[in-house]
Structures are given as structure tokens and as C-alpha cells.
Amino acid sequence: MSAQMPVLKEPAKKRMGSKKLLYILILLFLALLAVLFFNSSISKISEIQIEGTRFVSKDEISKTSGILIGDAFFRTSSKTIEERVLTLPQISKATITKVFPGLLKIQIEEFPVVAFELSKQGELTALLSNGTTVEADNDEMQLVDKPVLSGWTENDPNKAELTKQLGKISSKQLSDLSEIIPYPSTAYPDRVIMYTRTKFEVITAVSVLPEKIEALNAVIETQEPGKITMLLADTYVPFKTESLENVDSEQKETTQ
Structure with missing residues (x-):
């Protein structure tokens, strides 16, 4: 007397739709955070410190740097600001330091x-x-x-x-x-x-x-x-x- 073979069940398919939805929700959440961050005061320059001036005024350095209070903190690179400041003939060296949140330091050295x-x-x-x-x-x-x-x-x-x-x-x-x-x-x-x-x-x-x-x-x-x-x-x-x-x-x- 022959025994009957048991019927093999097909493995249940994993539901991918729920994971995709989770990824989309995470991305939307991150995008919302980014929008809120870049529109908040914490992402803006709140203070500019200029040190080392003697023959060139701080106002002139600030104007030449092209940076103002309220500008986006990450919009302009330190290298770009340095290149702008060095166009002033009195200045031999400029060091730009960004301190988050909101502080921009410009340390200059003038020709002797x-x-x-x-x-x-x-x-x-x-x-x-x-x-x-x-x-x-x-x-x-x-x-x-x-x-x-x-x-x-x-x-x-x-x-x-x-x-x-x-x-x-x-x-x-x-x-x-x-x-x-x-x-x-x-x-x-x-x-x-x-x-x-x-x-x-x-x-x-x-x-x-x-x-x-x-x-x-x-x-x-x-x-x-x-x-x-x-x-x-x-x-x-x-x-x-x-x-x-x-x-x-x-x-x-x-x-x-």
C-alpha cells in the first residue's frame, strides 16, 4: 500500500509595498527637516568677527567679503570668502573660520x-x-x-x-x-x-x-x-x- 505524498505549500511572498512606503515617509521627513532648517535662524550667519585690522577698516573687509548678517551659513565657502578678502592690497593673509551655529571669523594679516x-x-x-x-x-x-x-x-x-x-x-x-x-x-x-x-x-x-x-x-x-x-x-x-x-x-x- 503506497503512502500519499504531502502537498507542499508555496512560500508566502513578502510584502514589499510596506517597506517602500516606509522609505518614502523617511525621505519626506528628512526633506521636511531640511526645509525647516534652511528657513530657520540657526542656518543663518548671526555674527561676523573681524580681527587683525590696522590700515583697512572692518566695514571695508565686510563689504569685500560679500557676506552679511542673515546670509545662509553654508552658502559661500570659506575659500571663496578668503579669495575676496585677499583682493584688498593691504592684506597679505586671511584665515576664514566658520563656527556653527552662525559665527563667521575673519582673521587677517596685513603687510608690514x-x-x-x-x-x-x-x-x-x-x-x-x-x-x-x-x-x-x-x-x-x-x-x-x-x-x-x-x-x-x-x-x-x-x-x-x-x-x-x-x-x-x-x-x-x-x-x-x-x-x-x-x-x-x-x-x-x-x-x-x-x-x-x-x-x-x-x-x-x-x-x-x-x-x-x-x-x-x-x-x-x-x-x-x-x-x-x-x-x-x-x-x-x-x-x-x-x-x-x-x-x-x-x-x-x-x-x-
Whole structure:
């Protein structure tokens, strides 16, 4: 007697419709949250802090950055804001930091002052290391610890190059220079005369200044005040010797 085989039931099909509906509801919920977030005050810039300003106003930096209170926090990248701020000629470096929620920090670093210039009207202006001219403040006018440029034309390219070279000199070396005057020649169109606070007169050229500055300091620190020439060849003559030579030449002229 043969036994009957049991009837196999087909496995029940899983219902996919309920899971799809769940996914759709989650997506709609997330979309609703995103809409609420980007329309709330928490997604807006509520404060802008600007630090490091000296020659450029905070209003000018804020305007150049293109960012205002109430703007979307994530709309403009920090890199874009930095590039905008760096278009200001006084600024050498800008660091942009976003602190959620709502705080934007702009930390700037300006080019250093390397010299001052006396205008025809007798006003003192400051020159930055990139050649930019800015208005000198009262504190700087009372204590001028940088060289004063006099006799230069406004658009002289050698003046712009001079400020760049002065930016490479240490503060101590720079503070000893009192005045720099253009003194061009055929061989050296960028030749200058520099007067130091230690009573030296130096003839050199803008193009050779960086390589001559250490030798100049060595002479100033070890020799009596005198006239120094630092071009193709370097020479030094103390003022006492130069005065004696002038006296001798005058005596010779009177005896002739």
C-alpha cells in the first residue's frame, strides 16, 4: 500500500509595498527637516568677527567679503570668502573660520610697514612691504622707527621694488635707516643714498641691497661714522679722514 505524498505549500511572498512606503515617509521627513532648517535662524550667519585690522577698516573687509548678517551659513565657502578678502592690497593673509551655529571669523594679516614718505604737503604716509601706500596713524607719526623716503616720484618703479627689499630686512636693521633718497646713475638707475641713525652715509642700489645689508651692518657696528659705498666694489671712508682730505686740498689751493 503506497503512502500519499504531502502537498507542499508555496512560500508566502513578502510584502514589499510596506517597506517602500516606509522609505518614502523617511525621505519626506528628512526633506521636511531640511526645509525647516534652511528657513530657520540657526542656518543663518548671526555674527561676523573681524580681527587683525590696522590700515583697512572692518566695514571695508565686510563689504569685500560679500557676506552679511542673515546670509545662509553654508552658502559661500570659506575659500571663496578668503579669495575676496585677499583682493584688498593691504592684506597679505586671511584665515576664514566658520563656527556653527552662525559665527563667521575673519582673521587677517596685513603687510608690514617698512618705510614712511613725506608728501609735498608735509604729510606723513606709511609704505607697506608690497608698495601699497596707506595713511600713517598718530602713534607712528610720534615714533618713526622706519626710514623716511624723500625725493621719490609717485610712480617710480624703483620705489616699489625698494619697499619689497626693505620687507626682507630685520626690524633692528630697518630701524637704523633714517632716510633714503634716489641717486640714479647710468650704471645704476636704482642707486640710492641712505642715511643711518648711527651717522653713516651709504651709497648703494636697490638691486644689491639684500646681499649688501649684512656687510653694511658689520661696518656700522665696528667702524666710526663715515661714508660707505656698496655697489660693484665696497669702500668705506671715515668722516674724519674725509674732512682732513678736504682741508689739505683747500690748503694746497691757497698756496698755489
